[in-house]
Amino acid sequence: xxxxxxxxxxxFKEDQGGRLLGNKCSLCGRVYFPKARLCRECGHDELSEIExxxxxxxxxxxxxxxxxxxxxxPCFVGYVDLPxxxxxxxxxxxxxxxxxxxGQSMELxxxxxxxxxxxxxxxxxxxxx
Amino acid sequence: xREVAVLGIGQSMFGKFPERGAASLGAEAASxxxxxxxxxxxxxxxxxxxxxxxxxxxxxxxxxEVGVTFIEMINVENACAGGATAVRGLWKDIAFGLYDLxxxxxxESINSTSMAGQVIAPDEDLEGELGLTYPGxxxxxxxxxxxxxxxxxxxxxxxxxxxxxxxxxxxMAQYQREFTVEEVLNSRMISDPITLLQCCPQTxxxxxxxxxxxxxxxxxxxxxxxIIGSALKSGDYAYKQKEIWISPLGAETVKMAxxxxxxxxxxxxxxxxHDAFAPEEILRYEDLGLCQHGxxxxxxxxxxxxxxxxxxxxxxxxxxxxxxxxxxSGVRVxxxxxxxxxxxxxxxxxxxxxxxxxxxxxxxxxxxxxxxCGIHILxx
Numbered sequence: 001x002x003x004x005x006x007x008x009x010x011x012f013k014e015d016q017g018g019r020l021l022g023n024k025c026s027l028c029g030r031v032y033f034p035k036a037r038l039c040r041e042c043g044h045d046e047l048s049e050i051e052x053x054x055x056x057x058x059x060x061x062x063x064x065x066x067x068x069x070x071x072x073x074p075c076f077v078g079y080v081d082l083p084x085x086x087x088x089x090x091x092x093x094x095x096x097x098x099x100x101x102x103g104q105s106m107e108l109x110x111x112x113x114x115x116x117x118x119x120x121x122x123x124x125x126x127x128x129x
Numbered sequence: 130x131r132e133v134a135v136l137g138i139g140q141s142m143f144g145k146f147p148e149r150g151a152a153s154l155g156a157e158a159a160s161x162x163x164x165x166x167x168x169x170x171x172x173x174x175x176x177x178x179x180x181x182x183x184x185x186x187x188x189x190x191x192x193x194e195v196g197v198t199f200i201e202m203i204n205v206e207n208a209c210a211g212g213a214t215a216v217r218g219l220w221k222d223i224a225f226g227l228y229d230l231x232x233x234x235x236x237e238s239i240n241s242t243s244m245a246g247q248v249i250a251p252d253e254d255l256e257g258e259l260g261l262t263y264p265g266x267x268x269x270x271x272x273x274x275x276x277x278x279x280x281x282x283x284x285x286x287x288x289x290x291x292x293x294x295x296x297x298x299x300x301m302a303q304y305q306r307e308f309t310v311e312e313v314l315n316s317r318m319i320s321d322p323i324t325l326l327q328c329c330p331q332t333x334x335x336x337x338x339x340x341x342x343x344x345x346x347x348x349x350x351x352x353x354x355x356i357i358g359s360a361l362k363s364g365d366y367a368y369k370q371k372e373i374w375i376s377p378l379g380a381e382t383v384k385m386a387x388x389x390x391x392x393x394x395x396x397x398x399x400x401x402x403h404d405a406f407a408p409e410e411i412l413r414y415e416d417l418g419l420c421q422h423g424x425x426x427x428x429x430x431x432x433x434x435x436x437x438x439x440x441x442x443x444x445x446x447x448x449x450x451x452x453x454x455x456x457x458s459g460v461r462v463x464x465x466x467x468x469x470x471x472x473x474x475x476x477x478x479x480x481x482x483x484x485x486x487x488x489x490x491x492x493x494x495x496x497x498x499x500x501x502c503g504i505h506i507l508x509x
Contacts, residue, residue, distance in 0.1 A: 066264075069257060086368070090259060
């Protein structure tokens with residue numbers, strides 16, 4: 001079996017069905033993903049790691065028909081709004097060939113995004129619930 | 130702070146020139162601007178050059194070709210707003226009295242590199258790595274414009290039809306060809322809903338402007354074109370942008386420019402703006418205050434932004450038809466506005482233009498609304 005390597009460290013974990021890892025300001029409560037070094041709202045520098053909700057709402061999407069970074073077309077990508085007030089850009093999966101719709105519920109999946117030499121590069125995606 | 134005049138303007142041919150480098154294109158624009166200004170190479174006291182791809186003492190490489198050496202030269206990069214950043218830098222030097230006369234150049238040579246024919250994506254960037262491209266970014270906005278503002282695919286196509294029509298009137302344009310809405314919609318899909326003919330082409334080219342103090346300008350002309358407003362701002366955190374089709378960056382930058390110039394949107398006779406992807410032009414109408422948020426589609430449909438309309442936008446053909454040599458565009462839009470204010474824009478002339486606005490936006494940075502926005506307001 002190929003070694004599984006996250007495309008970037010510290011952004012997500014695989015257990016519990018996958019979770020995005022953000023952080024939250026201990027003073028004003030603002031949540032960030034990816035993690036912020038200090039709170040961009042109030043400047044406070046104590047932020048604690050939190051696991052973000054696995055489900056959110058599709059804010060917008062597009063289908064790229066040209067190659068993009070590691071991906072071959074069609075490239076489904078979009079922004080998903082999570083209940084913590086965070087908007088996440090991510091690759092999207094479609095379900096049973098059904099078109100995506102703005103406003104639909106989406107769920108996090110951790111899966112292989114691309115391969116590099118003998119490694120499986122894993123990351124996060126969203127798919128329709 | 131002193132008033133600053135646009136004394137000379139120049140543009141190279143725009144097109145695909147894989148055999149020509151940035152120095153050749155830049156020198157063509159710079160020598161045209163020097164000639165237009167009526168100044169000698171040795172009159173240039175300071176020079177700014179902007180370039181995005183293969184940066185490296187480009188200013189020196191260009192200006193040694195036209196006899197300008199041994200002065201202060203500054204090389205800047207700010208993605209597609211790089212040209213606007215170069216103009217702004219030169220404007221500051223003259224406005225604050227450091228120098229009396231200088232040149233700002235924007236140049237890009239893309240078809241000589243391996244980026245030729247590729248969709249450009251944000252580099253060293255989380256979202257770029259996950260598959261965001263520049264057309265993708267504006268497609269994501271376009272989908273919200275469709276959901277929130279009633280924009281249709283035909284509206285987006287109409288922007289391209291309009292700007293290509295304008296480009297047919299500009300002998301310097303890369304594509305001088307009319308298209309119908311159907312042709313635009315039926316061209317190859319790039320990033321849904323954006324089709325190929327709604328994307329700016331890959332363009333090699335350069336533009337230059339010679340700026341000077343009013344004392345110097347009056348020795349050359351009795352009625353100089355002036356820069357009455359200059360503003361440059363970097364993007365704020367994206368989480369502060371509730372809706373991606375409403376741009377705090379554009380609104381704040383133009384507010385700074387309007388305040389400095391002492392004018393408002395109603396005073397503007399023509400606009401040149403960043404229409405890298407057709408749906409974006411509607412967003413910019415709203416940013417720049419040409420209409421209220423959500424009313425850009427109506428403004429487009431009314432015909433107000435066509436040549437002959439109330440507020441022509443991109444009479445040059447814009448990035449879609451004239452072409453988009455990335456860092457050159459921010460200089461080129463200033464040159465285009467100056468040309469109209471002089472009344473020398475030929476078949477695409479906006480009649481009686483007195484005040485014009487040159488806008489340029491650049492860069493995608495994960496977590497920020499955009500890289501930078503640069504705006505100059507010119508008047509005569």
